[in-house]
Amino acid sequence: MRIDRVLAGVLAAMLPCFAQAQQDTQKEIERYRQLLQDGNPAELYEARGEELWKTPRGPKNTSLERCDLGLGPGVVKGAYVRLPRYFADTERVQDAESRLVTCMVALQGFTLEEAKRNPFSGTGVPMITTDPFSGVGQRSVMTDLVAWIASQSRGMTIAPSVSHPKERLAYQAGEKLFYYRAGPYDFGCVTCHGEEGKRIRLQNLPKMTNAKDAQRAFGTWPGYRVSEGELRSMQWRMWECFRQMRFPELEFASDASIALITYLAKKAEGGTFDAPAIKR
Amino acid sequence: MQPKMILALALCGIWVAGCATRPSDSEAERALAEMIKASFKTRGQATIDRLSQDDAQALCSKHAGELPKDVSDGIEKAQQATLRYPGSGKLMGDWRQGERIAQSGVGKQFTDDPTRPAGGSCYNCHQLSKNELSFGTIGPSLYQFGKLRGNGEAIQKYAYGKIYNAEAFAACSSMPRFGHNGVLTEEQITHLVALLLDPDSPVNK
Numbered sequence: 001m002r003i004d005r006v007l008a009g010v011l012a013a014m015l016p017c018f019a020q021a022q023q024d025t026q027k028e029i030e031r032y033r034q035l036l037q038d039g040n041p042a043e044l045y046e047a048r049g050e051e052l053w054k055t056p057r058g059p060k061n062t063s064l065e066r067c068d069l070g071l072g073p074g075v076v077k078g079a080y081v082r083l084p085r086y087f088a089d090t091e092r093v094q095d096a097e098s099r100l101v102t103c104m105v106a107l108q109g110f111t112l113e114e115a116k117r118n119p120f121s122g123t124g125v126p127m128i129t130t131d132p133f134s135g136v137g138q139r140s141v142m143t144d145l146v147a148w149i150a151s152q153s154r155g156m157t158i159a160p161s162v163s164h165p166k167e168r169l170a171y172q173a174g175e176k177l178f179y180y181r182a183g184p185y186d187f188g189c190v191t192c193h194g195e196e197g198k199r200i201r202l203q204n205l206p207k208m209t210n211a212k213d214a215q216r217a218f219g220t221w222p223g224y225r226v227s228e229g230e231l232r233s234m235q236w237r238m239w240e241c242f243r244q245m246r247f248p249e250l251e252f253a254s255d256a257s258i259a260l261i262t263y264l265a266k267k268a269e270g271g272t273f274d275a276p277a278i279k280r
Numbered sequence: 281m282q283p284k285m286i287l288a289l290a291l292c293g294i295w296v297a298g299c300a301t302r303p304s305d306s307e308a309e310r311a312l313a314e315m316i317k318a319s320f321k322t323r324g325q326a327t328i329d330r331l332s333q334d335d336a337q338a339l340c341s342k343h344a345g346e347l348p349k350d351v352s353d354g355i356e357k358a359q360q361a362t363l364r365y366p367g368s369g370k371l372m373g374d375w376r377q378g379e380r381i382a383q384s385g386v387g388k389q390f391t392d393d394p395t396r397p398a399g400g401s402c403y404n405c406h407q408l409s410k411n412e413l414s415f416g417t418i419g420p421s422l423y424q425f426g427k428l429r430g431n432g433e434a435i436q437k438y439a440y441g442k443i444y445n446a447e448a449f450a451a452c453s454s455m456p457r458f459g460h461n462g463v464l465t466e467e468q469i470t471h472l473v474a475l476l477l478d479p480d481s482p483v484n485k
Binding site: 165191200201202243247 | 322414
């Protein structure tokens, strides 16, 4: 029938628019990874995070329990895996951590500067020890909160929203940033994350344009990093990458960080979220 | 109207709307340029001007994934023109210092001391000496590099040049242009050449 052919034609035409030794060393790397799994200190961060969510804080002496992470005020279960996404109240695409900044300012009355302060927990190396916000043993409210929020999406499917025009723009800008070569080492994200089966020293590198690699990578941040003795978030991971790429400093919860996270989340779409995880 | 006709029209509408709201490439380029300016800041020695791309970086970013031959040839030609060799003519230094430089991963980060010499980070990407098991695989193994090629003038010149500016030989190489970008000194590069080519170097044992 003619209408069936039209339907088939329309569907077919739509598709493009909607269309995403060595062996021993590797075995040992895997074995070490397995040994780490028993007992994850991330639970301590999650417990603190849950308490911080419910505790009245700031000039307005209010908790974060009305914070909208995308599924409505106060809905935390399943929110992390639906991020980043566009938010009408800020007219921006936002990830979990920038959304927490928004809520700290709007609900609790903190200034933007106060909300963004000390986003990463303190540790010795490699943070500059003269930095007042990075001393050994310093806790980070942001890290604790994002640990708990992520834990409330554990086991769920990674499903960021990339349909709103601003979400698509963020995705495309993030993709361009992924391929952006710059700095004295000529590095781009693609330098380390653009090929299958590579590693830097003994650290396996996920190929971000490979769905399985991206799912495993994105699905395990935030993660407790044994080598750092701290829980690290996705924002931290972007910050740390650019530092090692010899770029200038990436600002916490900045547009570029959100765009890149949007790109990576979309690459990881369909994967099972398994965070906070434990890492070497 | 038939239900199927309504469905077909609805699908057409969604398709048109979907395509219409996809950002153009230039829109994404503009968005990226703005984001870069607003999202990165100078810290320590990592100044914001590092994000201004030179010709090779811009071309390699633009053509990532599919580098046309004429672009690739053009980059290699331009990068060859940057090659500078030691005035003394001595291209091979001390392999012991070379091994230290190859092991060191510091240099140019905003957490690094700018007065301290940079390392080559060679083991990050390459196997070198047999004894070092903690090596990366982003680049090919360099184990027995000299043993397989000898250490004559030609191979010395190639090895030196490759470390100085890898893109003179392979456009858009993942390997940093250590000499051209001022990461390693002339002397440091000669030590790395020795690490690769000296028969006594652990790389060639």
